[in-house]
Amino acid sequence: MALLEVRDLKKIYSSRFSGTQVQALDNVNFDVQEGEFVAIMGESGSGKTTLLNILAALDRPTAGKVLLNGRDLAKIRGKELAAFRRSHLGFVFQDFNLLDTFTNKDNALLPLVLAKEKYPVMMKKLTPLAETLGISSILKKYPYEVSGGQKQRVSIARALITNPEILLADEPTGALDSRSSEDVLNLFTRINQEGQTILMVTHSMKAASYAGRVLFIKDGRVFHQIYKGDRSSSEFYEDISRTLTMMSRKGERA
Numbered sequence: 001m002a003l004l005e006v007r008d009l010k011k012i013y014s015s016r017f018s019g020t021q022v023q024a025l026d027n028v029n030f031d032v033q034e035g036e037f038v039a040i041m042g043e044s045g046s047g048k049t050t051l052l053n054i055l056a057a058l059d060r061p062t063a064g065k066v067l068l069n070g071r072d073l074a075k076i077r078g079k080e081l082a083a084f085r086r087s088h089l090g091f092v093f094q095d096f097n098l099l100d101t102f103t104n105k106d107n108a109l110l111p112l113v114l115a116k117e118k119y120p121v122m123m124k125k126l127t128p129l130a131e132t133l134g135i136s137s138i139l140k141k142y143p144y145e146v147s148g149g150q151k152q153r154v155s156i157a158r159a160l161i162t163n164p165e166i167l168l169a170d171e172p173t174g175a176l177d178s179r180s181s182e183d184v185l186n187l188f189t190r191i192n193q194e195g196q197t198i199l200m201v202t203h204s205m206k207a208a209s210y211a212g213r214v215l216f217i218k219d220g221r222v223f224h225q226i227y228k229g230d231r232s233s234s235e236f237y238e239d240i241s242r243t244l245t246m247m248s249r250k251g252e253r254a
C-alpha cells in the first residue's frame with residue numbers, strides 16, 4: 001500500500017454569483033510511496049494549489065478521494081481534523097508563516113504546544129532537529145531578526161517536530177535567494193535520505209531537480225511524470241526543462 005493514494009480526484013469551483021464553473025482538477029490519480037521525494041510542477045492555474053489544499057485536508061474534492069496510510073481524509077471530521085493535520089502532516093510555505101511575536105524556538109515548538117506536550121519532551125525533540133537544521137544558535141531570536149533562509153529552516157523544524165508521515169511544501173524556495181534555496185534543497189535531500197517523505201509544489205526547475213520524481217500537471221490533469229533514477233540533478237534538470245518545453249508546445253497546438 002502506498003503512503004499517499006490519490007484517486008480520481010476532481011475539483012469544480014462554482015461561483016454563486018455568475019453561475020460559472022471552473023474545473024480545477026480533472027481525474028487526478030497518483031501514489032506516493034513512503035520515503036519518496038516528489039515534486040509537482042505545472043503552469044500557473046494548472047491546479048497545483050487546489051491539489052495541495054486537498055492533500056492537506058484544507059479543502060474537499062468534488063469527487064474522488066485521498067488516502068493517507070489507507071485513511072480516507074474525507075472521513076476525518078471536525079475537531080479531529082486539526083489534530084490529524086498537526087500530527088500526520090508537516091507544512092512548509094513560500095512565505096514561512098512564522099509568528100513574529102514568538103521566538104524561533106516557540107515557532108518551531110508550536111505544534112507540540114498545541115498538542116499539549118510536556119516541555120522536557122518538546123526540548124528532547126527540538127534539540128537534535130535544530131542541530132540538523134543548523135538553527136540551534138538562532139532559537140532565542142525572533143523571525144524578524146534572522147535571514148529568509150534561516151526563517152525557512154525554522155519553519156522546516158516546525159513542520160518536522162511532530163515526525164509527520166509526509167511533508168507538504170508549497171514553493172519552499174520561492175522567497176529565497178539562490179544560496180538559501182540551495183541550502184533548503186540540500187536539507188530536503190538530507191531529511192529525505194533519512195526517510196522523510198516529501199511532496200513539493202514548485203515552479204523552479206532547479207528545486208524540482210532535487211526530487212526523485214516530478215509530476216507535471218496541466219489543465220487539472222497529471223500530464224506526465226519523470227523519475228530521476230541514477231541521474232545527477234543537472235541531468236534531471238535538463239529532462240525537466242525538455243518536458244516543460246514539450247508541454248507548452250502541446251498547449252500551443254491545442
Ligand SMILES: Nc1ncnc2c1ncn2[C@@H]1O[C@H](COP(=O)(O)OP(=O)(O)OP(=O)(O)O)[C@@H](O)[C@H]1O
Pocket residue numbers: 013014022023024042043044045046047048049050051
Ligand atoms: N476559490 C476558487 N474559486 C474559483 N476558481 C478557483 C478558485 N481557486 C482556484 N480557482 C481556479 O482553479 C484553477 C486552478 O487554480 P490553482 O490555484 O489550483 O492553480 P495553480 O497551479 O496553483 O496556480 P499558481 O501556480 O498560479 O498558484 C484556476 O483556473 C483558478 O482560476
